[in-house]
Amino acid sequence: MEKRVKRHIKASSHEFFAATQPGLEHLCLKELAGLGLAGPDARILAGGVAFSGKLPDLYKAALFMHTPNRLLMRIGAFTATDFGSLSAKVAAIAWELYLPESLPINIRVSCRKSRLYHSDAVAQRVREAIFERMASIRPDWGKPDEKSGVQEIFVRLQSDRFTVSIDASGELMHKRGATAGKAKAPLRETLAASILHLSNWHPGLPLADPLCGSGSFSVEAAFWAKRVPPGAMRDFSFFCWPAFSKKTWEHLKKMAKEQESLFSSPVIFASDKDGPACQALAERLKALNLDDAASVTKKDFFALTPPCGQPGLVVINPPYGRRLMDEKKAKDLFERICKRLATHWQGWQFALLVPQKSWLALAPPGQIKPAILHGGLRIIPVVGRVE
Ligand SMILES: C[S@@+](CC[C@H](N)C(=O)[O-])C[C@H]1O[C@@H](n2cnc3c(N)ncnc32)[C@H](O)[C@@H]1O
Structure with missing residues (x-):
């Protein structure tokens, strides 16, 4: 398992998504560029910016970026027009390499212009396919321990094309982990x-x-x-991922x-x-x-x-x-x-x-x-x- 995590997650490049308010994507791209994270495939999409890199690049974005609401890691993309192929394709994703040992999962689905249009039914099938795969590989998985929180999974369906991502941030990123302000109507x-x-x-x-x-x-x-990096005083959900390197995170904070x-x-x-x-x-x-x-x-x-x-x-x-x-x-x-x-x-x-x-x-x-x-x-x- 460790070897697989190393080879497929730590040593590989991934696509990430920095989600922001619609209309503010260009600021997000500018920030990514300032951090050296906007490679040739960085691009503005509705509601955020896609960029690619290795896990330390995700840590850097989490630590230093001021403008995104959330960071996601894409882990699957496929076409499915019926529940049978949806289940099979979700079960083919190597969930055991991504999912935390003991956090419950929550699946958030958005469907547009697709044959599968019922978001609750899609969420249900995705959940079942994940549990089926995980039960056969890590029977203990999914039993919450004392840690609080949840691992969000985002499933986006547009014109029969699914994109599956896991949330890297946890709480929304305007929460800087610092004592919150006490005035009325604070701006995020x-x-x-x-x-x-x-x-x-x-x-x-x-x-x-x-x-x-x-x-x-x-x-x-x-x-x-x-x-001072705005993400230094808070937790992120990637802290619980099997591939998380505390050493790399601490090193970035020290630098x-x-x-x-x-x-x-x-x-x-x-x-x-x-x-x-x-x-x-x-x-x-x-x-x-x-x-x-x-x-x-x-x-x-x-x-x-x-x-x-x-x-x-x-x-x-x-x-x-x-x-x-x-x-x-x-x-x-x-x-x-x-x-x-x-x-x-x-x-x-x-x-x-x-x-x-x-x-x-x-x-x-x-x-x-x-x-x-x-x-x-x-x-x-x-x-x-x-x-
Ligand atoms: C909408 S809030 C500002 C929110 C702020 N940007 C934040 O993120 O918390 C408006 C603020 O204006 C202040 N305010 C209203 N009239 C004022 C005045 N004449 N002089 C100074 N502050 C005033 C209020 O006390 C309130 O804190």
């Missing part, structure tokens, strides 16, 4: 990082986050500026640690009028060792002046949505924020998340980016420079 870390990429922010540029809330922008920017930068003064300036949110963010930054790169101040945006020195990027995710305030109040506040930007932030680049299409006319002129989904709303990022 993966989205905050994507907005920073969309705005062409880089660590040489000061960042102001004046309605910081839980601080997703500031924490992501601080990870980036300090070159990353040696690359971390220290700051003599902050380049990221978070503020909010909400004292407890500021306090929680300051504690979070300290716990993550990011507090040399990012500072937090309790301050009302309408009393705040830009940090002195070189103009940078100001990022704003204003309050909105029924949970936070009524629409008229939210719109008035949004309008005041835009006016304040125009009068006090000249020379700064801005990234503003506009919660409603009809409010775009209030925003400073800039590039309107494709909408992103956040908290069930379609938010439109606008990026530009305050003239």
